[in-house]
Amino acid sequence: MSAPVVPAATRRVPGAATAPGARAGGTRRRGTWGAIGFLSPAALVVAALLYAPFLYTAALSFTKYDGLSSPRWVALDNFRRFASDPALVSSVRNTLMWVVGTTVLPVGLGLLIALLSFDIRGGSLLRLPFMLPYALSGAGLGVIWGFILQDGGAANDILGALHLPGAHTSFLQHWPYNTISMIIAWTWQQTGVNALLFLVGLQSIPKEPLEAARLDGAGRWRLFRNITWPLLAPLTTVVVGLALVASLKTFDIVWVTTQGGPGRSSETLAVTMYRDAFVSGDYGYGSAVALMLTLTTSVVTLVYLRRQVTTREGLA
Amino acid sequence: MRERTAAWFGRRTVLVVFGALWLVPVYLLLVNAARPSTAYDASKIWVPDTHLGLFDNIRQGWDSAGLGPSLGSTFLYSVASPALAVILGAMAGYAISVLRVRAGFWWFMLLFGGTVVPTQMLLIPLFLGYSWADLYDRRAGLILVYTAVSIPLAAFVMRNFFTGVAYAIFEAARMDGASIWRIFWRVYLPLALSALWAVFILEFAFIWNDLLFGLTLSQTDTVRPVMTALSSLSSAYGGSTVPVVLASGLVMSLPTVLLFLGTQRLFARGLALGQF
Numbered sequence: 001m002s003a004p005v006v007p008a009a010t011r012r013v014p015g016a017a018t019a020p021g022a023r024a025g026g027t028r029r030r031g032t033w034g035a036i037g038f039l040s041p042a043a044l045v046v047a048a049l050l051y052a053p054f055l056y057t058a059a060l061s062f063t064k065y066d067g068l069s070s071p072r073w074v075a076l077d078n079f080r081r082f083a084s085d086p087a088l089v090s091s092v093r094n095t096l097m098w099v100v101g102t103t104v105l106p107v108g109l110g111l112l113i114a115l116l117s118f119d120i121r122g123g124s125l126l127r128l129p130f131m132l133p134y135a136l137s138g139a140g141l142g143v144i145w146g147f148i149l150q151d152g153g154a155a156n157d158i159l160g161a162l163h164l165p166g167a168h169t170s171f172l173q174h175w176p177y178n179t180i181s182m183i184i185a186w187t188w189q190q191t192g193v194n195a196l197l198f199l200v201g202l203q204s205i206p207k208e209p210l211e212a213a214r215l216d217g218a219g220r221w222r223l224f225r226n227i228t229w230p231l232l233a234p235l236t237t238v239v240v241g242l243a244l245v246a247s248l249k250t251f252d253i254v255w256v257t258t259q260g261g262p263g264r265s266s267e268t269l270a271v272t273m274y275r276d277a278f279v280s281g282d283y284g285y286g287s288a289v290a291l292m293l294t295l296t297t298s299v300v301t302l303v304y305l306r307r308q309v310t311t312r313e314g315l316a
Numbered sequence: 317m318r319e320r321t322a323a324w325f326g327r328r329t330v331l332v333v334f335g336a337l338w339l340v341p342v343y344l345l346l347v348n349a350a351r352p353s354t355a356y357d358a359s360k361i362w363v364p365d366t367h368l369g370l371f372d373n374i375r376q377g378w379d380s381a382g383l384g385p386s387l388g389s390t391f392l393y394s395v396a397s398p399a400l401a402v403i404l405g406a407m408a409g410y411a412i413s414v415l416r417v418r419a420g421f422w423w424f425m426l427l428f429g430g431t432v433v434p435t436q437m438l439l440i441p442l443f444l445g446y447s448w449a450d451l452y453d454r455r456a457g458l459i460l461v462y463t464a465v466s467i468p469l470a471a472f473v474m475r476n477f478f479t480g481v482a483y484a485i486f487e488a489a490r491m492d493g494a495s496i497w498r499i500f501w502r503v504y505l506p507l508a509l510s511a512l513w514a515v516f517i518l519e520f521a522f523i524w525n526d527l528l529f530g531l532t533l534s535q536t537d538t539v540r541p542v543m544t545a546l547s548s549l550s551s552a553y554g555g556s557t558v559p560v561v562l563a564s565g566l567v568m569s570l571p572t573v574l575l576f577l578g579t580q581r582l583f584a585r586g587l588a589l590g591q592f
Contacts, residue, residue: 035415042471046468049442052441129342136572139546143562148344154340283440289436293436
């Protein structure tokens with residue numbers, strides 16, 4: 001298995017039998033048709049089920065469409081409705097809370113767990129409790145936390161036993177508690193995988209600079225601040241980027257825990273899109289919400305990656 | 317030396333305290349999923365019941381929410397779609413890196429670009445198109461959509477894998493007169509088994525945990541995937557008791573929990589490469 005596999009970079013060393021372009025004309029042509037035969041099934045499925053629907057949703061977002069009569073062109077009306085739609089405004093606000101909450105809490109706690117459990121005996125056992133929740137689906141998460149957060153449920157019990165405020169709060173019934181408590185549930189699930197990602201990063205950091213700095217008498221905080229953190233930066237970019245993209249599309253846990261309610265107070269943009277399209281049958285407006293969500297996600301991701309890249313180049 | 321000992325205890329203490337906190341929901345889940353359905357009392361959730369009701373609860377979920385057929389269908393989706401996707405993805409990767417199709421980079425971008433298409437942009441046309449084509453609420457329809465969303469990652473990984481395989485192998489096989497199909501099935505696909513397996517596992521878990529496509533494209537108990545069934549079971553109108561819902565959730569989560577615990581690192585790596 002390992003013998004024939006060589007790194008990509010060494011593939012075109014001189015002495016390899018032929019250069020790519022040097023094949024005879026006939027072979028090349030047959031090869032091309034053969035290659036297209038290999039490509040087309042995947043390309044067709046992706047084009048028909050991913051790209052075509054994408055374009056159709058983009059087009060529908062400029063129409064009014066109830067699924068029965070044919071779509072009617074309304075130009076930017078759907079987008080103009082955004083500002084005056086209270087459900088959409090609160091949905092944007094909740095989505096922002098998700099973005100901030102989930103790029104800070106699970107990432108920060110994940111880093112903490114990774115740092116604490118890195119390089120100690122029994123580390124993987126100590127990490128196990130954080131890993132367990134990750135394998136749960138968003139729906140499973142919603143079921144468990146819906147049970148914990150219900151009125152007079154476990155969350156109220158714990159806060160009451162500790163004499164903390166919140167013993168009688170109906171967490172799922174009032175904004176902003178419903179959104180905040182679901183973000184905490186999400187943190188419970190995501191911390192482990194972030195810890196795992198950071199751990200992979202920590203293992204790839206060379207030990208020599210840390211040892212040298214320690215011998216020079218640098219304290220733990222300085223070691224972290226000046227060596228570990230900068231060396232982890234590429235990975236932090238990925239981890240935060242993943243959390244960012246996922247948070248903008250939050251759906252499952254909200255749908256199962258509160259269905260976006262009560263009223264529409266805990267909806268995220270993905271939930272709003274689903275409700276407008278499939279509960280209210282307003283496909284044009286639902287498409288507009290989907291398009292806005294997509295544009296937001298793309299812009300945020302691009303700006304974020306650009307900033308990360310330029311910051312790092314600036315440091316170098 | 318004393319400082320070192322303090323740090324030693326400090327690290328472990330923080331980990332154990334946080335870990336215990338993290339296990340509280342797991343404890344509550346297990347204790348209340350195992351409680352007999354009739355013995356459930358919202359004010360007594362912390363103490364385990366002396367009678368084991370877990371299997372009765374599972375049976376109730378099985379009967380009332382149709383979990384049995386749903387589990388079977390979900391198993392079909394989670395196996396068939398990634399299997400199709402890794403084969404189609406491997407074929408595309410082979411065409412791009414080994415057969416060196418013209419404009420290979422653009423083909424690659426076309427396929428891999430599929431990962432950035434958000435699910436929300438697909439739902440409405442898929443729902444409308446599936447209703448029109450009689451694929452709505454059909455297993456074939458769900459297999460098709462899960463295959464489509466699994467292909468980009470498969471094509472990405474397989475293209476990278478095949479780029480790392482010595483080109484001389486292909487040339488030698490061509491000299492021996494093997495057709496490109498034969499080389500693909502007999503040489504390249506077997507070489508790629510470990511990579512195919514990794515992609516398969518990631519996609520399996522993703523499809524098993526999907527809620528949104530199931531919610532949009534299926535309806536009946538026998539077709540809809542487990543997470544969609546769980547979601548309706550737990551809704552206010554589901555009419556099931558808390559232990560039944562929790563026990564059902566537990567059973568449905570078991571496959572991915574076991575899979576994940578067995579392959580933690582694979583998941584972390586796959587996550588990092590799947591999204592960017």
